[in-house]
Amino acid sequence: MNFYITTPIYYTNDIPHIGHAYTTIACDILARFNKLSNNDVFFLSGTDEHGQKVEKAAKVAEIDTKIFVDKLSLNFKKLIPFLGCEIDDFIRTTEERHIKSAQALWNKLIDNDQIYLSTYEGWYSVRDEAFYHENELKKTDGKLVTDNGSPVEWVKEESYFFKLSNWEKKLIEFYENNPDNISPKSRYNEVLSFIKSGLKDLSISRTTFKWGVPVPNNNKHVMYVWIDALCNYLSAIGYPDKNNLNYKKYWPATHIVGKDILRFHAVYWPAFLMAAELEPPKKIFAHGWWTNEGQKISKSLGNVIDPYDIIHDYGLDQIRFFLFREVPFGNDGDFSKKAISKRVNADLSNNYGNLIQRILTFIVKNCNSSLKSTNNFSNQDNDLLNILNLKFKDYSNYMNNQQIDKSIKSIMELLSSTNAYVDEQAPWSLKKTDQERMKVVLFLVSIIIIKSTLMLFPIIPKSSKKVLSFFNLDTNNLTFDKYDDIIKKDININVPDPIFPRID
Ligand code: MSP
Numbered sequence: 001m002n003f004y005i006t007t008p009i010y011y012t013n014d015i016p017h018i019g020h021a022y023t024t025i026a027c028d029i030l031a032r033f034n035k036l037s038n039n040d041v042f043f044l045s046g047t048d049e050h051g052q053k054v055e056k057a058a059k060v061a062e063i064d065t066k067i068f069v070d071k072l073s074l075n076f077k078k079l080i081p082f083l084g085c086e087i088d089d090f091i092r093t094t095e096e097r098h099i100k101s102a103q104a105l106w107n108k109l110i111d112n113d114q115i116y117l118s119t120y121e122g123w124y125s126v127r128d129e130a131f132y133h134e135n136e137l138k139k140t141d142g143k144l145v146t147d148n149g150s151p152v153e154w155v156k157e158e159s160y161f162f163k164l165s166n167w168e169k170k171l172i173e174f175y176e177n178n179p180d181n182i183s184p185k186s187r188y189n190e191v192l193s194f195i196k197s198g199l200k201d202l203s204i205s206r207t208t209f210k211w212g213v214p215v216p217n218n219n220k221h222v223m224y225v226w227i228d229a230l231c232n233y234l235s236a237i238g239y240p241d242k243n244n245l246n247y248k249k250y251w252p253a254t255h256i257v258g259k260d261i262l263r264f265h266a267v268y269w270p271a272f273l274m275a276a277e278l279e280p281p282k283k284i285f286a287h288g289w290w291t292n293e294g295q296k297i298s299k300s301l302g303n304v305i306d307p308y309d310i311i312h313d314y315g316l317d318q319i320r321f322f323l324f325r326e327v328p329f330g331n332d333g334d335f336s337k338k339a340i341s342k343r344v345n346a347d348l349s350n351n352y353g354n355l356i357q358r359i360l361t362f363i364v365k366n367c368n369s370s371l372k373s374t375n376n377f378s379n380q381d382n383d384l385l386n387i388l389n390l391k392f393k394d395y396s397n398y399m400n401n402q403q404i405d406k407s408i409k410s411i412m413e414l415l416s417s418t419n420a421y422v423d424e425q426a427p428w429s430l431k432k433t434d435q436e437r438m439k440v441v442l443f444l445v446s447i448i449i450i451k452s453t454l455m456l457f458p459i460i461p462k463s464s465k466k467v468l469s470f471f472n473l474d475t476n477n478l479t480f481d482k483y484d485d486i487i488k489k490d491i492n493i494n495v496p497d498p499i500f501p502r503i504d
Contacts, residue, residue, distance in 0.1 A: 003034040003041045004250035004282075008257050009048040009093065009232050012072035013057035016079045018290055018305035018335065019258065019297065025320055026287060026329065026404065027256050028085035032458035033399045033407075036480050042250045044236050045080060046091035047073040051225035052126050055211040065211055069094060079307060084316050084461055091236040093213070093228055101235030102213045102228050105276055108240070109162065110216075114275040120159035120203040123152040129225045130264075131203055148260065160205040160221060167271040168199045174270065174280060182266050183402060184330040187259065187286045191266045202268060230269045234278075254283040256402070262286040285402045288332035305335060314503065317460035318344045321408070324459060329404045341503040351415045352456070353500035359422065359445050360470055360496040366431060371443045371491040380421070381444050387417045388448055395455055404459075411455045418448050446471070447487045454483060463499060470496045 007027050010020050024045060031043040048054075049069040058068035069092075077090050091098060109115045123132045127150040137144045137152060144152050175181060175192050182188040205221040206212065212222025231239075233253050238244025257265050262284070270280035292303045311319050322340045325347060327333030363369060377385065391414040398407035422445055430438035450471060457464040457478060465475040472492050 001034075001039045002249050003031070003039045004237070004253040005031050005034075005041070005043050006233050006253050006255050007045040008255075008261060009046040009091065009229055010076045011051075011054060012047050012049045012069045012076070013054045014299075015072070016076050016307065017297065018307055018310065020076070021079065021083055021307040022290060022323055023256055023258060023287065024080060024085050025083055025323060026402075028083070028087075029320075029324060029404055029458040030254070030256070030399065030402065031086070032461065036454065036457060036478060037396070038479055038481065040249065041088070042237070042246065043087045044089050044091060044233070044253075045076075045085075045087050046089075046232055046236070047076050047093065048225070048229045048232070049073060049092055049094045050212040050222070050228050051129050052206075052209050052211070053129060055209055056126070066094065082311070082316075083307065084320065089236050091232045093232060095235075098232060098235040099213050101239050102223060102231040103216050104240035105231050105234065105272070106223065106227070107216055108276040109272070112275055112277070114163050114166075115160050115204070116163070118159065118161050119156065120161075121156040122154070122203075124155040125150040125152045127151070133200075155208070157207050158220075159203040159207070160215065161201040162204045162227070162268075162272070162275070164199045164202040164268070164271055167274060168195060170274060171195050171199075171267065171271060174274075181281070181283060182262075183283070183285045187262055187266075187330070191262065194263065195267060199267070199271075226264050226268060227272060230264065230272065233281075239278075252279045252282040254285070255281050256285050256287065259286045259288055283402075285330070287330055288327070291332065291334045293336050294334055314340055314344070317463045318348065318500070318503075321348060321460055324404045325408045325412075327405065329402060344500065345502050347412055348460075348500040349502045351412055351419065352452070353498075355415060355419055355422070355445075356449055356467060356470070356496060356499060359442065359449065360493055362427060363442055363446070363491075363493050364495055367439065367442065369493045369495075371439055371446065373488055373490050374440055374443050376440055377444065378440075380425070381440065384417060384421050384444065384448070388414060388451060392451065392455065399458070407455075408459060411452050414448070414452055414455075418445060418452075421445070443491065446491050446493075447483075450486060451483055454478060454480060466497070467499065470494050 005027050007023050010016065027043060031041050034041045054069060055065055058065040061068055073092050080087055123137060125132060125146055128146060132146055132152055137146060146152060172195055179188060182191055204224040204227050205215050206224060207220050210222060212225065213228045215221035215223060237246040237250055239247055241247065255265050265284050273280050291297060292305055295301060295303055297304055322343050326339060326343055363371060391410045395407045395410040398410065425441045427438045427441050430441065453464045453467045468475050470493060472494060473486065
C-alpha cells in the first residue's frame with residue numbers, strides 16, 4: 001500500500017514552537033509505523049510563505065520579504081531532523097515548482113467554470129488569513145474579533161470568487177458516504193454541520209498586496225493565501241503532471257492538521273479538488289492544541305515553548321513519548337513539567353527500561369550473554385504470547401486510525417503483563433532449580449522486549465535502535481516481519497547501557 005502523509009505548511013512569520021513540533025512528530029510517528037508495516041511512504045512538510053501576514057512580519061523586521069522568508073523557512077526545515085523526524089520532501093510556496101502548480105490548478109478551475117470575477121465586501125482577519133461572516137464575530141473592548149480573538153477589518157475590493165456554493169450538496173454526499181474521512185468523530189460532525197448551514201462562494205484573490213502567487217492573466221491579483229497554500233500537497237508530487245510517478249503513486253493524501261485549520265482542509269480543499277476533477281483527500285485528522293501549565297500559549301504571555309529548550313531539558317524521545325502518550329490524539333493537552341516527569345518515570349523508566357535492564361544484565365551474568373532459540377513453551381508462556389498477539393493487533397488498528405495514544409497504551413499493557421510474568425516465573429529462583437526452564441523464560445521475555453521495541457520505534461526511534469543494538473540486531477530498514485526471522489535465531493546480548501534514567 002502507498003501512504004502519503006503531510007504536515008500543514010508552517011507560516012514563515014515567526015519561529016517554530018511546540019505546536020509546530022507536535023504536528024510534525026505526529027506525522028513522523030504515522031510515517032514510521034507505515035514503513036514498519038511495509039507500506040511505501042511519502043512524508044511531506046514545508047513552509048507557507050505568502051500572504052499579508054508574512055509580508056507585514058518582514059516589514060516589521062525591516063528585511064526584504066524574500067530574504068526574510070528564506071531565513072524563517074530554514075528554521076522550520078532545520079527543526080525537523082532535530083525532532084528525530086525523517087521527511088521525504090520539504091516544499092516552499094515561493095518555489096517555482098509550487099507557483100507553476102498553483103497556477104495550473106487555477107487555470108483548471110477557470111476551464112471548468114468554477115471561478116468568476118466580482119467584488120468582495122466583508123470582514124477579513126489578517127492574522128488568520130480568513131474571511132468571516134458577521135455572525136461568527138464577537139465584540140471585545142469595543143472591537144469586532146473572531147472566536148479565537150483575531151481582530152478583523154472591513155475590506156472592499158475586486159476579487160475572484162470560487163463557486164463554493166455549488167459544492168455544498170456534493171460535499172455533504174461525499175462525507176455522508178465516507179464518515180471516516182475526517183477524524184475524530186466530533187470534528188466530522190462539526191464540519192458536516194458547517195457545510196449544512198450553507199456555503200457561500202469564496203473570495204480567492206486579493207489586490208491589496210503583492211506578496212503571493214500571481215493570478216494567471218490578471219497581474220493586479222494575487223491568489224488568496226489558502227488556495228495557494230493547500231496546493232502545496234499537489235505541487236510536491238508533481239501536479240499538474242499526472243504522469244509524475246509520485247503523483248500516480250501517492251495521491252490522495254492523509255493530512256494531519258490542527259483543529260484551527262480544519263475548515264480549510266475539510267471544506268475548501270476537497271471542493272477545490274473536486275472542482276478540478278481530482279480525488280479529495282484520503283483522510284483529514286484534526287488534533288487539539290497544547291496549553292502551557294494551564295495557560296493558552298501566546299507570545300504576549302511570554303510562555304511559548306521552544307522545542308530546542310524542552311528537548312535539551314528532558315531528551316528527545318522523552319518529549320516525543322510524552323506528547324503522544326499523555327493526551328488522546330485529537331484532544332487539547334496541557335504541558336507541565338510535573339506531568340512529563342510522572343509519565344516518563346512510570347512508563348519509560350519503570351515499565352520499559354527496568355524490564356530491559358534486569359533481564360539483559362541477568363542474561364549477561366548467568367547465560368554467558370546468549371540464549372538458544374526455543375519454542376518449548378508452557379501454558380503460561382503461551383498465555384503471554386497470546387497477549388502479545390492481541391496487543392499488537394490493537395496497536396496496529398489504533399495506529400491505522402491515528403489513535404496514537406491508544407496504540408502506546410497497548411504497548412504499555414503488554415509490558416506490564418510481561419513484568420508480572422517475570423515476577424511470577426522468577427528466573428533468579430529457577431537458576432537454582434531448573435536452568436533449562438530459566439532459559440525458556442528469558443528467551444520469551446527477550447523476544448517480547450524486541451517486539452515491543454519495534455512497536456515503540458515510531459514513537460521513540462533513537463532509543464528503540466539503541467535497545468535493538470543491545471541484541472546485536474540490524475537497525476536499518478526495520479519492518480515488523482523481520483521479527484519473525486529474529487525469533488528463529490539465537491540471541492546474543494551486549495552489556496546494556498542504562499536507558500531512560502528517572503527524572504527527579
Ligand atoms: N500556514 C497554515 C497552514 C497551511 S496548510 C495548507 C498554518 N500555519 S501555522 O504555522 O500557523 O500552524 C501550523 C500548525 O501548528 C497548525 O496545524 C496549528 O494547529 C499548529 N499549532 C499552532 N499552535 C499550536 C498549539 N499551541 N498546540 C498544538 N498545535 C498548534 O496554520
